[in-house]
Amino acid sequence: MAESDKFDVAAIRSALDKENGPWEASENALTRMSRSQRATLLGVPLPSPEEQAELTARGAKIRAAVAGAEARDATALPAQFNLNDRGGVSYVSGVRNQLNCGSCVAFGSVAVLEGTARYTRGTPSLDVDLSEAHLFYGWGSTVGVNCNTGWMPLPALTFATNRGVTYESEWAYSAGNSNGGSLPSTWEQHRAKATATADVTNNVLAIKNHLTSYGPVTGCFVVYTDFFSYHSGVYQHVTGVQEGGHCVAIVGYDDALGAWIVKNSWGTSWGMAGFGYIKYGEVWIDSWSNVGVTGVYLRTWTAGKKVIGAYATGHDRNGWVYVQDNGWLRVGGLTGTAHIAMFSDLLTAKEKSAYINAFSDDGVVTQTYTY
Known part of the structure; x- marks a missing residue:
């Protein structure tokens, strides 16, 4: 690496000291890269100068509103909320690494899908690991998206809503799809679809x-040079130039800190094991592209799991089972007889602590095998 290309963490620390240290900088895998390598991680195209001025003005209004205590309805919202720590459990999927490809929108969008699937079901251990490769190299490529162009969250999550996204086991991610992955013909048997x-x-x-x-x-924002060295604290831009646009998943907030809690896709050496805080109204994090989904349909086989719980009511075909890492699933069956037979098999599996393979479609078990 050329001397002029070295990342100067010491200079950033010095600038932070002059601002009373709002956050801490540290060396990490990103600061050891060349500038051109870091640029490959920034997959959100920056808007025009006019749009940038508007986004900056929006951020200033948000900061003013927060200062005036207008950003929280105290009667309805908690002052702190973290999907990564809800009473000691996390509804957030693990931190991943997009590698040298501008696919951050796919990672932020998939984190939205996985987190929503878990949180709306109240099942933090839900077995849902979706394919960023399918969303980015599959659907994205149909509209001209690649590692160099980047993308935006709304069209990405619209594909997830209209077409669906398969599981990581069906199409594993690699930078630039260098592993030659492709979509198997059976992918719709392993699919998540946003509502x-x-x-x-x-x-x-x-x-x-x-x-x-x-x-x-999702949270899209402009990345300045100093952001690459973020280690802890509440990030706000202190020094450095614009490097590009990036997308993360916002997984919570903390009014006492005046910040959003974000999950990045640059591996665990960045930030606090891949997580961080970004100040309200800063770097367009809450004024550029914030998109979520209201629910996630899941269709997949739950292989090698145990039945943990079961119950039924007096209503017709209303038996339910709690499947390990999948939560409560309603037992299907086109007829009452078929429903009872399937429910009985699952009860037996529970009593014998046997493993099952079950196919569920949006929370309804339609096929089971016990072994």
Whole structure:
């Protein structure tokens, strides 16, 4: 790496000290890259100068509203909410690494889908690991998206709503799809599909309401040089130039800190094991592109799991089972006889602590095998 291309963490720390240290900078995998390598991670095209001025003005209004205590309805919203820590459990999927490809929108969008699927079901251990490769290299390529062009969350999540996204096991991610992955013909047997998108851009209350009601939202923002070295604290731009646009998943907020809680897709060496705080109204995080979904249909096989619980009511065909890592699923069956037979098999599996393979379609078990 050329001397002029080295990342100067010491200079950023010095600038932070002059601002009374709002956050901490540290070396990480990003600061050890060349500038051109870091640029490959920024997959949201920056808007025109006129649009940038409007986004900056929006951010200033948000900061003023927060200062005036207008960003929280105290009768309805908690002062702090974190999907990554709800009473000691997390509804957020693990931190991933987009590698040297501008696919951050796919990672932020998939984090929205996975988090919403878990949170709306009340099942933090829900077995849902979706394919960023399908969303980005599959659907994205149909509209000219690639590692160099980047994308935006609303069209990405619209594909997830109208067409669906398969599981990581069906199409594993690699930078630039270098592993030669492709969509198998059976992908729709392993599919997540959003019920509807919700655009809550430039509305702090709407973002918070969505987080507490449904799950994560995307957060697009402008990246300045100093952001690559973020380690902890509440990020705000202190020094450096614009490097490009980026997308993360907003997974919570903290009014005491005046910040959003975000999950990044640059691996765990960045930030606090891949998570961080970004100040309200800063770097367009809450004024550019904040999109969530209101629910997620899941269709997949739940292989090698145990039945943990079961119950039935007096209503016709109303048996339910709690399947390990999948939560409560309603037992299907086109007839009462078929329903009873399937429910009986699942009860037996529960009593014997046997493993099952079950095919569920939007929460309804339609096929089972016990072994």
